[in-house]
Amino acid sequence: MRRRGFLGLAAALPLAGCGYRSVDAVYSQPAGAVPAQYARRVRVVFWSSYGGVNGKAVDGLVAKFNESQDDVYVEVQFQGSYDDVAQKVAAALIAKQAPDLAVLSDVTWERFFLNEALEPLNGYLADPAVYQPKLFGEYVVKGQSWCVPFARSTPILYYNRDAFAAAGLPDRAPRTWSELQSWGPSLAKVQSGGRALRTLAFAKVDGDWQFQGNVWQFGGSYSRGLDVTIAEAGAVAAGEWQRSMVHSLKLAYMASSPSTDFANGLVATIQESTGGLKSMTSKAKFRVGAGFVPGEVASGIATGGGGIGMLRNISAERKQAAAAFLTFLARPENAAWWTIQTGYLPVVEAAREVPELKKLIAEQPNYGVAIAQLANARQQDAIRLYGRNANVAIYTGLQQIYADNAAPSKVFATVARRLDAIGAEVRRLYEEKVL
Amino acid sequence: MQENPVGLRSRRRREYWLFAALVAPNLLVIAVFAYWPIVYNAFLSLTDWNMIAARPAFVGLANYGRTLTDPAFHRTLWVTVVFTGLIVAGSLVIGLALAFLFNLPLKGRGAVRTIAFAPHVLSGAAVATIWLFIFDPGYGLLRGPDWMNNSDWALPGLVIVYLWKNAGFAALIYLAGLQGLPKELDEAAVMDGASTWRRFHAIKLPLLAPITFFLLITTVIGTFQAFDVIAVMTGGGPGDATTTLSWAIYNEGFQAFNAGRAATLSIIMFVILLVVTTVQARVLERRVHYR
Numbered sequence: 086m087r088r089r090g091f092l093g094l095a096a097a098l099p100l101a102g103c104g105y106r107s108v109d110a111v112y113s114q115p116a117g118a119v120p121a122q123y124a125r126r127v128r129v130v131f132w133s134s135y136g137g138v139n140g141k142a143v144d145g146l147v148a149k150f151n152e153s154q155d156d157v158y159v160e161v162q163f164q165g166s167y168d169d170v171a172q173k174v175a176a177a178l179i180a181k182q183a184p185d186l187a188v189l190s191d192v193t194w195e196r197f198f199l200n201e202a203l204e205p206l207n208g209y210l211a212d213p214a215v216y217q218p219k220l221f222g223e224y225v226v227k228g229q230s231w232c233v234p235f236a237r238s239t240p241i242l243y244y245n246r247d248a249f250a251a252a253g254l255p256d257r258a259p260r261t262w263s264e265l266q267s268w269g270p271s272l273a274k275v276q277s278g279g280r281a282l283r284t285l286a287f288a289k290v291d292g293d294w295q296f297q298g299n300v301w302q303f304g305g306s307y308s309r310g311l312d313v314t315i316a317e318a319g320a321v322a323a324g325e326w327q328r329s330m331v332h333s334l335k336l337a338y339m340a341s342s343p344s345t346d347f348a349n350g351l352v353a354t355i356q357e358s359t360g361g362l363k364s365m366t367s368k369a370k371f372r373v374g375a376g377f378v379p380g381e382v383a384s385g386i387a388t389g390g391g392g393i394g395m396l397r398n399i400s401a402e403r404k405q406a407a408a409a410f411l412t413f414l415a416r417p418e419n420a421a422w423w424t425i426q427t428g429y430l431p432v433v434e435a436a437r438e439v440p441e442l443k444k445l446i447a448e449q450p451n452y453g454v455a456i457a458q459l460a461n462a463r464q465q466d467a468i469r470l471y472g473r474n475a476n477v478a479i480y481t482g483l484q485q486i487y488a489d490n491a492a493p494s495k496v497f498a499t500v501a502r503r504l505d506a507i508g509a510e511v512r513r514l515y516e517e518k519v520l
Numbered sequence: 521m522q523e524n525p526v527g528l529r530s531r532r533r534r535e536y537w538l539f540a541a542l543v544a545p546n547l548l549v550i551a552v553f554a555y556w557p558i559v560y561n562a563f564l565s566l567t568d569w570n571m572i573a574a575r576p577a578f579v580g581l582a583n584y585g586r587t588l589t590d591p592a593f594h595r596t597l598w599v600t601v602v603f604t605g606l607i608v609a610g611s612l613v614i615g616l617a618l619a620f621l622f623n624l625p626l627k628g629r630g631a632v633r634t635i636a637f638a639p640h641v642l643s644g645a646a647v648a649t650i651w652l653f654i655f656d657p658g659y660g661l662l663r664g665p666d667w668m669n670n671s672d673w674a675l676p677g678l679v680i681v682y683l684w685k686n687a688g689f690a691a692l693i694y695l696a697g698l699q700g701l702p703k704e705l706d707e708a709a710v711m712d713g714a715s716t717w718r719r720f721h722a723i724k725l726p727l728l729a730p731i732t733f734f735l736l737i738t739t740v741i742g743t744f745q746a747f748d749v750i751a752v753m754t755g756g757g758p759g760d761a762t763t764t765l766s767w768a769i770y771n772e773g774f775q776a777f778n779a780g781r782a783a784t785l786s787i788i789m790f791v792i793l794l795v796v797t798t799v800q801a802r803v804l805e806r807r808v809h810y811r
Contacts, residue, residue, distance in 0.1 A: 105574050105575035105576070106574045106575075107574065108574055168774075168775065171777075172774050175571045175572050175777065176571075178572065179571065196570065196572055196777060197572055200570065200572040200573045200574070201574070202572050278658065280658075289669065289755075289757065289758070290755060290757075338669075339669050339758075341652075341668070341669075351658070473570065473776045473777050473778070474771070474775050474776030474777075474778075477771065477775055477776070481756070481757055481758075481759050481760060482759070484757045484758035484759050485671070485758060485759035487669075487758070488669050488670055488671050488757075488758035488759065488761075489670075489671045489758065489759065491759075503592075507776075510570075510778075
């Protein structure tokens with residue numbers, strides 16, 4: 086009797102003890118410190134995922150906003166990587182707390198949108214037409230906006246101009262992957278840190294973002310809608326090219342941090358976010374070149390990076406205040422300043438006409454590469470965007486190709502099975518809310 | 521039982537209330553921070569929940585069915601068993617050897633003991649970062665294979681790091697055991713002409729059995745839960761080469777946001793540890809000689 090009573094209690098507790106989220110409840114703000122001069126304003130908590138050079142730029146924008154008006158105080162709280170922010174927002178909601186604004190990545194905003202954690206933005210945006218249409222449109226579902234573009238990027242091809250010169254190569258990015266491959270032997274004759282310079286480094290973690298573009302360049306795709314296509318010819322060809330670069334030709338390798346290796350002169354080229362341009366240029370002790378990511382049978386690169394979402398479980402006052410900050414970020418001079426400080430794409434059309442940015446691009450053409458390349462950019466295949474952990478399933482597959490010389494056809498057949506299961510998890514919500 | 525005199529019974533009752541009052545604070549803390557999460561976790565394992573949806577959906581035992589038949593889970597279990605087996609065996613053997621060494625009357629052994637024990641108290645993330653340098657294929661101290669970027673070497677690499685971190689602890693515990701052994705037995709054995717080897721395996725090792733038992737259980741549990749070094753050094757990769765049960769729980773829960781399946785993996789881990797500990801206790805109970 087006593088034991089049965091205990092078991093009954095144990096079964097009932099979880100149900101009674103945890104009220105779950107109501108989509109329209111108002112949650113408290115995460116704690117922080119408000120300087121005395123801003124104490125009377127509406128406080129907005131902004132969870133950011135930018136550190137280092139880019140984090141300082143976020144701080145700069147926020148400070149400028151706080152000085153520009155008298156009603157709203159934005160407190161930026163750095164929370165770690167894109168994944169960290171997503172985890173912490175989810176954890177906060179469970180604890181009935183909500184930041185007002187959060188940076189959400191290309192593969193995390195969808196899960197908050199699908200599960201009604203984001204505030205629809207149409208009613209808050211002063212003028213949606215100011216945004217770069219492609220980047221803005223990626224957050225529009227059935228006519229409603231769910232985030233605004235902020236730190237948006239594409240991969241660009243970084244190359245070591247000094248090493249290219251030493252190898253007798255032209256001072257430009259290769260036009261195709263085959264061309265880069267043909268340059269490999271010349272680059273290998275250049276010595277770097279006592280060993281032959283390698284041609285290309287693949288990322289150990291998160292390399293599936295760059296690989297999304299590579300798959301398109303070789304004529305394939307990750308998925309059509311949520312129907313997985315990664316085991317088909319184009320994607321396998323892209324994987325096979327990379328496998329042969331690593332294992333047959335020994336020209337490429339898997340790196341824990343390709344950008345660190347590149348900045349240290351260990352590898353001649355990498356595909357990396359344009360958002361790393363400023364920090365790369367300052368770290369490298371050689372002349373950094375930038376160009377379009379090569380094509381092969383097609384061109385096409387994936388957009389990525391972070392947007393800003395507004396949480397739904399906050400008060401109307403906080404929503405209005407948060408919207409004022411979004412409007413501030415959409416002013417051309419602020420969007421241009423962010424691009425100048427980081428290398429991210431200008432998310433506002435008129436930012437390109439701001440004299441400081443025009444001058445920078447004239448002096449340092451690298452800053453214009455991603456902007457010019459934007460014409461080739463497109464939104465990623467739905468399975469990577471909407472399938473939770475699809476990115477991890479793909480990049481752990483790539484690790485097997487890079488590390489173990491595994492056959493791409495075999496690896497991608499396994500990855501496809503995993504992606505099918507991942508797609509099945511979100512298919513109902515995806516078909517209901519997106520299609 | 522005979523009826524108790526009234527005075528004794530009321531004293532018993534007073535003692536009972538005192539007992540209850542004294543253990544209540546601890547019981548409460550354990551209930552809130554240990555039992556409640558276990559109960560809640562068991563509940564979550566019966567649901568499908570992405571941690572953002574307003575509420576979990578009850579799915580019965582579906583998560584268990586799916587997990588237990590998933591080839592990726594079988595692979596994870598195998599990696600966990602190999603990883604745990606190597607670390608437990610290595611820690612005990614190296615720890616015992618070091619303990620004998622430290623027990624010798626050598627100069628400077630105090631300092632050496634401290635050095636051997638120090639890695640145990642370092643933070644796992646810091647240890648992992650140091651070992652990434654040591655294993656670096658370009659300039660590392662132990663460069664040879666590309667340890668962390670090769671599926672055949674990543675797991676052995678992790679085992680080396682955990683042994684370096686844990687063996688000093690095992691040594692310290694063994695040393696305490698060695699120093700507590702009754703000297704008469706060993707002296708008597710010497711008088712009887714027993715060889716060093718015989719004194720070791722017929723006298724000291726059996727007498728150290730309670731220590732070995734303690735280390736066996738704590739190391740198995742600790743290794744099953746190992747996370748920090750894996751997170752920093754391999755992230756479960758390359759591929760799934762170092763995906764242990766604890767990493768799989770993190771990946772399923774905090775990267776994929778599948779709370780239900782992460783909870784299922786946790787419950788499976790809990791049951792495995794419960795069974796392992798019980799079996800160890802039962803088997804060793806008969807062999808361990810407590811003095």
